[in-house]
Amino acid sequence: MSAHAHAPKRSGIADWLTTVDHKKIGILYLIAGGFFFLAGGIEALLIRLQLMYPNLSLVGAKTFNELITMHGTTMIFLAAMPVIFALMNAIVPLQIGARDVAFPFVNALGFWLFFFGGVLINTSWFLGGAPDAGWTSYATLALNQYSKGSGVDFYVLGLQIAGLGTLIGGINFLVTIINMRAPGMTFMRMPMFTWSAFVTSGLILFAFPAVTVGLVLLMFDRLFGAAFFNPDMGGNVVIWQHLFWIFGHPEVYILILPAFGIISEVVSTFSRKRLFGYSSMVFATALIGFLGFMVWAHHMFTTGMGPVANTLFGLATMLIAVPTGIKIFNWLLTMWGGQIRFPTANLFAVGFIPTFTIGGMTGVMLSIPAADYQYHDTYFVVAHFHYVIVGGMAFGLFAGLYYWWPKMFGKVLNETLGKWSFWTFFIGFHLTFFPQHFLGLMGMPRRVFTFLPGQNLEFGNFISTIGVFGMTIGTILFLLNAYVTAKSGKRAPADPWDGRTLEWSIPSPPPEYNFAQTPLVRGLDALWVEKMAGNKGMTPAEPLGSIHMPSGSILPFLMSGGLFIAGYGFMYHKYVLVGIGMVIFFSCMMIRSLKDDPGYHIDPVEMDEKGVKA
Amino acid sequence: MATHHVSTVLPDEPEKATLEGKNKILGFWLFLGGETVLFGSLFATFIALRDQTNGGPTSQQLFDMPLVAAATLILLTSSLTSVFAILALHKHDLKKMQVWMTVTVLLGLCFLALEIYEFVHYVHMGHKMTSGAFGSAFYTLVGFHGAHVLFGIIWIATIQLQTVKKGLTVVTAPKFYLASLYWHFIDVVWVFIFTVVYLMGMIGGKVG
Ligand code: HEM
Ligand SMILES: [Cu+2]
Numbered sequence: 051m052s053a054h055a056h057a058p059k060r061s062g063i064a065d066w067l068t069t070v071d072h073k074k075i076g077i078l079y080l081i082a083g084g085f086f087f088l089a090g091g092i093e094a095l096l097i098r099l100q101l102m103y104p105n106l107s108l109v110g111a112k113t114f115n116e117l118i119t120m121h122g123t124t125m126i127f128l129a130a131m132p133v134i135f136a137l138m139n140a141i142v143p144l145q146i147g148a149r150d151v152a153f154p155f156v157n158a159l160g161f162w163l164f165f166f167g168g169v170l171i172n173t174s175w176f177l178g179g180a181p182d183a184g185w186t187s188y189a190t191l192a193l194n195q196y197s198k199g200s201g202v203d204f205y206v207l208g209l210q211i212a213g214l215g216t217l218i219g220g221i222n223f224l225v226t227i228i229n230m231r232a233p234g235m236t237f238m239r240m241p242m243f244t245w246s247a248f249v250t251s252g253l254i255l256f257a258f259p260a261v262t263v264g265l266v267l268l269m270f271d272r273l274f275g276a277a278f279f280n281p282d283m284g285g286n287v288v289i290w291q292h293l294f295w296i297f298g299h300p301e302v303y304i305l306i307l308p309a310f311g312i313i314s315e316v317v318s319t320f321s322r323k324r325l326f327g328y329s330s331m332v333f334a335t336a337l338i339g340f341l342g343f344m345v346w347a348h349h350m351f352t353t354g355m356g357p358v359a360n361t362l363f364g365l366a367t368m369l370i371a372v373p374t375g376i377k378i379f380n381w382l383l384t385m386w387g388g389q390i391r392f393p394t395a396n397l398f399a400v401g402f403i404p405t406f407t408i409g410g411m412t413g414v415m416l417s418i419p420a421a422d423y424q425y426h427d428t429y430f431v432v433a434h435f436h437y438v439i440v441g442g443m444a445f446g447l448f449a450g451l452y453y454w455w456p457k458m459f460g461k462v463l464n465e466t467l468g469k470w471s472f473w474t475f476f477i478g479f480h481l482t483f484f485p486q487h488f489l490g491l492m493g494m495p496r497r498v499f500t501f502l503p504g505q506n507l508e509f510g511n512f513i514s515t516i517g518v519f520g521m522t523i524g525t526i527l528f529l530l531n532a533y534v535t536a537k538s539g540k541r542a543p544a545d546p547w548d549g550r551t552l553e554w555s556i557p558s559p560p561p562e563y564n565f566a567q568t569p570l571v572r573g574l575d576a577l578w579v580e581k582m583a584g585n586k587g588m589t590p591a592e593p594l595g596s597i598h599m600p601s602g603s604i605l606p607f608l609m610s611g612g613l614f615i616a617g618y619g620f621m622y623h624k625y626v627l628v629g630i631g632m633v634i635f636f637s638c639m640m641i642r643s644l645k646d647d648p649g650y651h652i653d654p655v656e657m658d659e660k661g662v663k664a
Numbered sequence: 665m666a667t668h669h670v671s672t673v674l675p676d677e678p679e680k681a682t683l684e685g686k687n688k689i690l691g692f693w694l695f696l697g698g699e700t701v702l703f704g705s706l707f708a709t710f711i712a713l714r715d716q717t718n719g720g721p722t723s724q725q726l727f728d729m730p731l732v733a734a735a736t737l738i739l740l741t742s743s744l745t746s747v748f749a750i751l752a753l754h755k756h757d758l759k760k761m762q763v764w765m766t767v768t769v770l771l772g773l774c775f776l777a778l779e780i781y782e783f784v785h786y787v788h789m790g791h792k793m794t795s796g797a798f799g800s801a802f803y804t805l806v807g808f809h810g811a812h813v814l815f816g817i818i819w820i821a822t823i824q825l826q827t828v829k830k831g832l833t834v835v836t837a838p839k840f841y842l843a844s845l846y847w848h849f850i851d852v853v854w855v856f857i858f859t860v861v862y863l864m865g866m867i868g869g870k871v872g
Contacts, residue, residue: 152691153687217698221694221695224690229683230683255697255698256701257701258698259702264705266804267800267804270793270800271800275793275794276794276800276804277797278709278800278801283716284797286713293705293709643822643839644825644826
């Protein structure tokens with residue numbers, strides 16, 4: 051130990067509660083998001099069991115409403131987004147050659163806000179009933195008159211807290227990517243995953259404030275007797291729909307763009323070729339991000355906006371098929387003539403392509419307003435969006451997890467278990483959701499807790515439920531794989547896949563400062579460029595020197611806990627609790643502002659392969 | 665730790681002298697982009713609901729030019745004084761900066777006092793959060809702005825305290841710069857509120 055180094059002394063649980071290291075925060079996001087994924091999955095399983103046979107009363111109507119609401123809400127806000135954030139946190143700074151993110155403290159705060167918001171929503175199960183107005187929480191259904199009890203209040207307050215966390219996380223990524231790239235890492239040399247993280251963060255920044263406002267208005271209506279959505283008092287329910295979907299449609303691109311980014315990395319690495327049409331990929335990503343904002347009202351064709359609005363929003367929606375098509379062809383052309391390998395990561399990536407394409411095609415069908423009157427609120431829609439978000443995003447996440455697991459944890463996931471998990475999940479997925487297209491076309495409505503015999507809906511529903519068992523087995527195998535891998539003693543090399551981008555140039559898992567010396571980037575696929583030039587690794591852009599790191603802090607945890615307490619206070623009109631929570635929140639903010647963080651230094655002599663541990 | 669030496673000479677634009685400072689400023693601009701969407705959504709809601717008085721007083725009956733004009737004048741002046749503060753910062757004149765920032769905070773407090781008076785007055789006239797959609801939309805939009813003003817006041821006051829202890833450094837300078845950006849933003853939002861809520865509410869007849 052040299053005299054210069056002041057390593058943080060925390061260990062164990064205290065270390066995780068106070069960490070501001072983006073790699074550890076990535077792991078926290080993965081664990082918490084994974085946990086909520088399981089909760090949402092169990093909810094899905096129960097929904098499907100209830101629908102296995104006609105006229106079942108396994109859970110009943112009331113619980114069914116709670117289950118679909120919590121399933122949708124959990125999956126979108128508490129499972130999918132956090133796991134994306136897990137990968138973005140773990141990988142983006144490495145891909146751009148940065149030592150850290152722009153705001154490590156804010157990064158930790160973002161995580162804890164999400165976590166406490168998610169816990170708040172889920173405690174509703176034990177405190178008088180979960181939200182039951184659907185994940186879209188449409189007024190008037192979500193107002194006090196129709197949704198009695200405090201279920202929807204949990205939804206409103208929990209999402210508000212979690213959403214705040216997402217928003218500041220998005221800003222953090224934007225600043226990190228704009229300001230902290232290594233020398234030579236121009237925008238047009240950035241890996242596609244980083245590009246997609248960039249565009250996604252931009253979407254978060256402009257989409258989340260809309261739902262923030264929507265949630266505030268709904269909260270005022272429910273808790274303080276305001277009249278935004280109450281038609282009897284001059285309110286207007288369509289305002290909720292607009293605010294919700296101005297956020298909600300970009301949200302699906304917030305989910306899918308990172309998956310696109312992952313697929314680009316994985317397909318190119320395992321084809322041993324540079325990504326075909328890189329600049330058109332960048333352009334397509336940005337264009338999809340932009341168009342994602344212009345089409346929200348395609349969720350409202352049946353609201354009565356009139357033919358002109360319907361036509362315009364329908365056409366704008368169809369336009370998105372163009373950049374998306376460009377991406378699909380570029381992936382195919384990347385594989386074309388490549389030396390393709392099929393480890394599990396690439397199986398998921400290749401499985402993604404046709405599956406997502408099917409989801410995209412049903413999307414174009416839905417964008418025809420006249421046809422949507424037929425599909426609206428049927429299982430056709432359920433089939434469509436699960437093809438997109440499970441077949442697209444979840445496959446993408448699995449591909450990313452198998453691909454980057456060695457970088458995050460220093461161990462390569464077991465391939466045999468991985469392949470079993472892929473095939474059971476893949477087959478289970480198509481068995482579950484493919485029949486739902488036909489169920490929908492035959493008129494089976496979504497969000498209804500049962501169906502009648504003798505309408506030809508039995509077979510499709512039965513198969514659909516069987517499929518869920520496949521996905522369940524696939525998920526269990528994945529968890530088993532994580533466990534087996536953690537137990538095994540084999541450590542991953544720095545570059546297990548013969549990778550192309552910067553993250554593979556440093557040890558697995560990376561030391562806390564990421565790069566001992568900031569690398570000099572000399573082209574797209576920075577590491578590959580060096581490999582082709584016959585170099586052992588990256589050329590450093592700076593001399594070896596002492597590295598300054600921010601110190602950990604418990605404040606993000608406490609601040610989020612403060613809002614968590616205040617949330618309950620609002621819900622139960624206990625203003626003492628609101629006061630206590632807010633005092634905690636603002637005092638922590640004050641402490642943060644008054645006390646400058648000197649951080650600590652790591653001296654190059656003691657740099658070894660100390661990495662994150664989990 | 666001995667490797668840093670804190671230079672006593674401040675650079676010309678101390679708020680942008682470090683990477684932390686640059687990051688903060690960029691992050692703050694982005695944050696203001698998000699705030700724009702937030703206020704945009706509130707404005708849209710207000711415009712959709714402003715005639716839904718549910719039998720309560722209309723905006724023509726409520727609003728009163730002298731009061732709103734005074735509030736506007738005060739807030740616009742406070743933006744100007746915060747500009748003076750930043751000019752002083754760039755001259756590294758700590759005393760002057762503190763004075764101008766204090767004036768800014770005081771003007772902000774005057775504005776808030778007027779707003780509270782205004783709200784109380786309206787409630788007496790039967791215009792409440794719960795009296796109809798117009799009331800809900802009005803108090804939410806204008807109240808959100810007011811809450812922003814309050815937050816700004818507390819924020820600036822806190823960093824004022826810091827300069828008493830720490831003086832003007834590359835750490836405190838970005839904080840003032842951001843606070844003044846924030847203050848201008850609040851002011852711009854108010855100009856829109858003045859136009860959309862008050863002016864349009866006073867002259868516009870019932871639409872539709
Ligand atoms: C694991 C396999 C999954 C199964 C078996 C499943 C099944 C279902 C079922 C049966 C419904 C209810 C349809 C209805 O009656 O309206 C539903 C709704 C929904 N699912 Fe899934 N789902 C799964 C995964 C996911 C994932 C990964 C996501 C998102 C990331 C997701 C998002 C949604 C949404 C947003 C709804 C709408 C909820 C609502 O109507 O409020 N699902 N799902
Ligand atoms: Cu959409």
